[in-house]
Amino acid sequence: MAERSIPEARTAAGAGKDADAASRAPSAQGASRGVSRRTLLGTAGATGLVLGAAGGAVGYAAAPSGATPLTSVGSDRAMFHGKHQPGITEGLQAKGHLVAFDLAAGAGRKETAALLRRWSATAERLMAGEPSAHDDTDVARDAGPSSLTITFGFGHSFFTRTGLEKQRPVSLDPLPDFSSDRLDPSRSNGDLWVQIGADDALVAFHALRAIQKDAGSAARVRWQMNGFNRTPGATAHPMTTRNLMGQIDGTRNPKPSDADFDRRIFVPASGSNDPAWMRNGSYAVVRRIRMLLDDWEKLTLHAQENVIGRRKSDGAALSGGTEKTPMDLDKTDAKGEYVVPVNAHARITRPDQNGGAAILRRPFSFHDGIDADGVPDAGLLFICWQADPLRGFVPLQRKLDRGDALSKYIRHEASGLFAVPGGAAEGEYVGQRLLEG
Numbered sequence: 001m002a003e004r005s006i007p008e009a010r011t012a013a014g015a016g017k018d019a020d021a022a023s024r025a026p027s028a029q030g031a032s033r034g035v036s037r038r039t040l041l042g043t044a045g046a047t048g049l050v051l052g053a054a055g056g057a058v059g060y061a062a063a064p065s066g067a068t069p070l071t072s073v074g075s076d077r078a079m080f081h082g083k084h085q086p087g088i089t090e091g092l093q094a095k096g097h098l099v100a101f102d103l104a105a106g107a108g109r110k111e112t113a114a115l116l117r118r119w120s121a122t123a124e125r126l127m128a129g130e131p132s133a134h135d136d137t138d139v140a141r142d143a144g145p146s147s148l149t150i151t152f153g154f155g156h157s158f159f160t161r162t163g164l165e166k167q168r169p170v171s172l173d174p175l176p177d178f179s180s181d182r183l184d185p186s187r188s189n190g191d192l193w194v195q196i197g198a199d200d201a202l203v204a205f206h207a208l209r210a211i212q213k214d215a216g217s218a219a220r221v222r223w224q225m226n227g228f229n230r231t232p233g234a235t236a237h238p239m240t241t242r243n244l245m246g247q248i249d250g251t252r253n254p255k256p257s258d259a260d261f262d263r264r265i266f267v268p269a270s271g272s273n274d275p276a277w278m279r280n281g282s283y284a285v286v287r288r289i290r291m292l293l294d295d296w297e298k299l300t301l302h303a304q305e306n307v308i309g310r311r312k313s314d315g316a317a318l319s320g321g322t323e324k325t326p327m328d329l330d331k332t333d334a335k336g337e338y339v340v341p342v343n344a345h346a347r348i349t350r351p352d353q354n355g356g357a358a359i360l361r362r363p364f365s366f367h368d369g370i371d372a373d374g375v376p377d378a379g380l381l382f383i384c385w386q387a388d389p390l391r392g393f394v395p396l397q398r399k400l401d402r403g404d405a406l407s408k409y410i411r412h413e414a415s416g417l418f419a420v421p422g423g424a425a426e427g428e429y430v431g432q433r434l435l436e437g
């Protein structure tokens with residue numbers, strides 16, 4: 001079970017000062033105040049650490065008695081400044097909002113620079129658990145940072161709108177059409193993209209409103225999608241999350257400890273075709289994938305497991321063992337047939353079946369109610385990260401398009417591709433190297 005931490009209570013007067021100090025030296029503060037670190041590997045099925053926030057890191061005024069115990073969920077904090085933007089390698093969060101913006105008519109490079117400056121300042125404050133600098137809505141009042149991350153990206157059209165075509169990475173070229181695509185253009189792409197994730201729904205909504213208000217007259221929302229994952233602490237021990245088909249999803253995600261993780265997920269400092277401003281950045285492919293749950297749920301357990309090639313109960317490969325046991329692709333049954341079917345999703349998406357193509361999957365589930373015909377509008381906000389979409393998502397999706405057993409039960413309804421620059425250094429805003437370079 002995750003360790004719990006109880007930060008000190010704050011007062012309104014001391015909040016801002018402590019927050020600044022904490023954002024500069026989170027681990028040192030955390031250690032000195034005995035605040036725990038909690039890995040989110042279980043819910044992520046993959047990746048990084050979120051630091052337990054220092055006791056003084058949360059900037060809202062304290063509760064009346066001065067005793068405001070935050071669970072570790074509330075006090076966990078991701079850092080805004082760093083080599084990479086937050087929201088890529090951290091564990092999955094319980095609540096997510098994806099928002100694409102289009103620049104307003106007349107808004108260009110100058111207005112975008114001002115917007116990214118505002119957005120970055122807001123992200124830094126909110127991720128530290130502080131209120132917005134202006135007109136805070138109080139929605140996140142009393143809560144800690146709750147692992148909030150805010151991530152910013154640029155779409156293909158951004159560079160045309162701002163006259164920055166020469167800085168547009170080749171990797172942002174539109175994704176190819178796939179035969180199974182049923183894409184809604186009004187819910188696809190966009191000039192700018194913001195990903196918000198937090199382990200508390202109010203903290204996430206608070207950030208969403210702040211980001212939308214910061215956009216002011218410079219940009220308007222093109223589309224918004226809302227998602228969720230399992231809440232940390234809901235299971236008896238940290239586990240890979242499940243999706244809305246009930247499968248354990250995320251088992252074979254690349255891990256930051258893998259030797260080739262950085263090379264696969266992040267643009268290198270040199271030696272790639274990317275413009276310099278994309279150094280340490282990554283490309284996000286976003287797909288809204290509807291699950292055809294009425295059809296899926298009619299399948300027997302055996303049929304469902306054959307579609308994926310893994311057991312539903314514990315995520316183990318059909319070739320045996322436990323969740324982490326390597327899949328034996330060659331194992332056959334008494335009839336000489338592969339126990340992991342040749343079109344099983346988890347067989348055909350493996351890097352070794354795709355020339356090494358690998359992605360970091362960091363999705364949210366979504367449920368937007370029931371359609372007029374009684375069908376649930378639910379599925380996966382599939383977000384994957386890679387150093388180059390042509391060596392990640394594209395070859396994988398081509399393969400899936402040709403014969404994935406899962407494809408009968410899903411429908412790709414919206415798509416986006418965004419260049420997500422590296423993290424902002426102290427005193428910098430996200431995208432500064434592009435906008436002022």
Ligand SMILES: C=CC1=C(C)c2cc3[nH]c(cc4nc(cc5[nH]c(cc1n2)c(C)c5CCC(=O)O)C(CCC(=O)O)=C4C)c(C)c3C=C
Pocket residue numbers: 243245247248249250251252253287289290291308310345346349350351359379380382393396397400410
């Ligand atoms: C183009 C890439 C992928 C899409 C689109 C995609 C959609 C999708 N996947 C699941 C459920 C599972 N996927 C699993 C593994 C898996 N999927 C992809 C890629 C895409 N999935 C990869 C690269 C992998 C890992 C392959 C490997 O290296 O072994 C699994 C198995 C467990 C796991 O490893 O995560 C499940 C379950 C759904 C439901 C879905 C669309 C809605």
Ligand SMILES: [Fe+2]
Pocket residue numbers: 345349
């Ligand atoms: Fe998958």
